[in-house]
Amino acid sequence: xxxxxxxxxxxxxxxxxxxxxxxxxxxxxxxxxxxxxxxxxxxxxxxxxxxxxxxxxxxxxxxxxxxxxxxxxxxxxxxxxxxxxxxxxxxxxxxxxxxxxxxxxxxxxxxxxxxxxxxxxxxxxxxxxxxxxxxxxxxxxxxxxxxxxxxxxxxxxxxxxxxxxx
Amino acid sequence: xxxxxxxxxxxxxxxxxxxxxxxxxxxxxxxxxxxxxxxxxxxxxxxxxxxxxxxxxxxxxxxxxxxxxxxxxxxxxxxxxxxxxxxxxxxxxxxxxxxxxxxxxxxxxxxxxxxxxxxxxxxxxxxxxxxxxxxxxxxxxxxxxxxxxxxxxxxxx
Ligand code: FES
Numbered sequence: 281x282x283x284x285x286x287x288x289x290x291x292x293x294x295x296x297x298x299x300x301x302x303x304x305x306x307x308x309x310x311x312x313x314x315x316x317x318x319x320x321x322x323x324x325x326x327x328x329x330x331x332x333x334x335x336x337x338x339x340x341x342x343x344x345x346x347x348x349x350x351x352x353x354x355x356x357x358x359x360x361x362x363x364x365x366x367x368x369x370x371x372x373x374x375x376x377x378x379x380x381x382x383x384x385x386x387x388x389x390x391x392x393x394x395x396x397x398x399x400x401x402x403x404x405x406x407x408x409x410x411x412x413x414x415x416x417x418x419x420x421x422x423x424x425x426x427x428x429x430x431x432x433x434x435x436x437x438x439x440x441x442x443x444x445x446x
Numbered sequence: 447x448x449x450x451x452x453x454x455x456x457x458x459x460x461x462x463x464x465x466x467x468x469x470x471x472x473x474x475x476x477x478x479x480x481x482x483x484x485x486x487x488x489x490x491x492x493x494x495x496x497x498x499x500x501x502x503x504x505x506x507x508x509x510x511x512x513x514x515x516x517x518x519x520x521x522x523x524x525x526x527x528x529x530x531x532x533x534x535x536x537x538x539x540x541x542x543x544x545x546x547x548x549x550x551x552x553x554x555x556x557x558x559x560x561x562x563x564x565x566x567x568x569x570x571x572x573x574x575x576x577x578x579x580x581x582x583x584x585x586x587x588x589x590x591x592x593x594x595x596x597x598x599x600x601x602x603x
Contacts, residue, residue: 346579361579380503382463382503383456383460383463383464383502383503383504384502384503385500385501385502385503385504386499386500386501401503402501402590402593402594402597403463403501403503403504403505404463404503404504419463
């Protein structure tokens with residue numbers, strides 16, 4: 281009875297070696313598949329603008345929106361969510377990154393009671409003007425980054441790469 | 447900042463700005479309460495990630511401290527004290543213990559080092575991703591003033 285349940289040494293070796301061999305084969309084949317498919321993926325990535333808001337929801341006062349997209353990290357796909365500050369400057373839409381240019385904390389609009397018309401970073405009290413310019417004398421040394429942006433049919437589309445604005 | 451090689455260079459260049467450590471406290475049990483404990487751990491880890499994202503320039507997120515559910519409080523407090531010693535010696539004047547474990551509520555005054563951030567566990571694992579994000583965002587809005595208050599207490603630097 282017991283005998284039937286035991287895996288013999290030979291069987292064991294066969295199983296494991298087949299398993300390991302399979303992995304190794306996959307290791308060789310996968311990159312080849314990847315190289316073959318990659319150009320297709322890249323072409324797709326070119327128009328990676330993401331729909332985040334309707335233009336008519338926006339006001340002169342900056343409001344927070346989520347920019348969500350997937351990022352290929354090579355070994356897994358990461359779900360990224362960034363907070364973006366959107367507002368109107370005249371007729372124009374402006375999209376500022378919420379990442380403090382000092383050490384990367386998240387800035388908020390109007391949360392410093394003494395400076396209600398500025399972006400405020402709670403970490404080291406960094407401040408930015410409405411247009412994103414850093415307030416001299418506070419730790420950040422460059423303005424908030426700006427997202428590339430397009431308005432299509434009344435919707436705001438953002439690129440996923442916020443750019444420095446100097 | 448995270449406990450990751452990619453973040454450590456930045457950390458070393460700007461150490462004096464990073465005066466806060468975040469440590470999740472996670473109870474573990476494989477018995478009856480296992481499922482509950484797993485969900486709790488997941489929730490706290492999500493919140494820790496979100497806190498790191500918002501406060502990364504001043505906060506170092508350390509690996510969670512996990513303990514078997516039946517471990518004695520005395521030993522745990524001793525362990526926490528050892529942590530506090532190590533962290534304070536390295537300029538972390540604000541230590542934030544993040545947990546949903548009800549046990550800690552009773553020992554709030556004995557917890558060393560700074561702030562016990564106790565959050566009720568919300569079963570967000572059943573929510574769809576959008577609602578989950580919203581729940582976490584709402585939770586973060588409540589956390590922010592608590593952190594600001596902790597930071598306003600000048601603990602020397
Ligand atoms: S990270 Fe914003 S002021 Fe330092």
